[in-house]
Amino acid sequence: MAQLEQLLPALIKTFVISHDADDDVRLAKALVFNAARLAWRLRINGVDIDTKSNPTDLVTTADIAAEKFISGALAALRPDDGVMGEEGAHQESTSGRTWIIDPVDGTYNFASGSDYFCCALGLVEGHPDNPSAIILGAVHRPAMGYTWIGGPNLPTTRDDEPVSPIVDQPLSKVCLGTYMHPALIANGKPFVAGWLNLVAGAATVRLLGSASVDLASLADGVIGAWAQHSVKSWDWIPGRALVEGAGGTTRTITAGGISWCLAGSQSAVDDMERRLSAPDLPHLPALP
Missing domain, CATH: 3.40.190.80 (D-Maltodextrin-Binding Protein; domain 2)
Structure with missing residues (x-):
């Protein structure tokens, strides 16, 4: 973990330079893609695992690293926006907008070797627990290579291709x-x-x-x-x-x-x- 702590600032700096001009949509897609791939690569080399509220509520060093990567990039690229992360990342918003981070959603699966996990990111206006508006959500599932992004005013796509409208069924x-x-x-x-x-x-x-x-x-x-x-x-x-x-x-x-x-x-x-x-x-x- 100490070696990773030394590496993260360089990863964040490189990302920031490459994505300095991105709008929110491009930035969100790039963040979940890179954070999920970072977690996936860390799992290959082995991660430390701790429990939180119960034996199946886990956190790994990959969760923490991926959240630090996203929150560090946002601090540089969206300094006025707030941040709320599952693993403790927190920054109050001065813009009225907050990014919500789940660095590894499905940590039990992730820690068990399953491919049913992702990195997820949301952007809202207002308080993240009761937002006045949802701007977007982005999800990357590394095992499938899929990146979804969408929102109430942003038609959802998977890998830049529109998804079919949800069909009304009971x-x-x-x-x-x-x-x-x-x-x-x-x-x-x-x-x-x-x-x-x-x-x-x-x-x-x-x-x-x-x-x-x-x-x-x-x-x-x-x-x-x-x-x-x-x-x-x-x-x-x-x-x-x-x-x-x-x-x-x-x-x-x-x-x-x-x-x-x-x-x-x-x-x-x-x-x-x-x-x-x-x-x-x-x-x-x-x-x-």
Whole structure:
């Protein structure tokens, strides 16, 4: 890590020189591409792994290095903009805009050798946890070589090619991307019944462990709906921007006493809200 700390300033300086004239779109694409590739190269040589809130909530030296790379480049290229990163990067905004960084989304997958991870970046106006406007989201998945970028006023593209508009279909006709930690199911948390009711309404379900890859896949037509509870801004904003840029619907609701983020077509999102908010859901006992 000490050698990497010495190398990062040179990487940032080289990047800044090359991208000094970039607009926000070009800059965002270049940042996620280079940060994700940096993390991927570091994994090849081996990374140190620590746990955060639970045994599957991990952080690696690659997460930290990729976030330092992005935040360092933004400090030079967008000094008036704020920064909020999953691994602690923070800079107050004087421009009213903030960049939201998830340097490695899907860290458990990343640390386990899976290719289902990405680097994700969002740009918003207002507070990053409750923005007044979303400007863009950018996601790079290095294993596939894909870079998505889009936003409410920026039609979503993958590798500079427009994605097809999201087709309006009910939840019963599409694949649902979601996640629920096994410990919450075992403890019989009240909102788990709503989640099971949600899952039961989908054509099929995938739990793959990277919100931004899931949401980019939704924007790209690979899955048809997405729902997750208690989502942090760095897991939601980049992918939300992509879905909205593909003509999809996004929504945040409260059901079962917690917050849920929903994305998909209008019909699928309406179906998910109804199922999560259904009255008289059964109480689930804790499992032995």
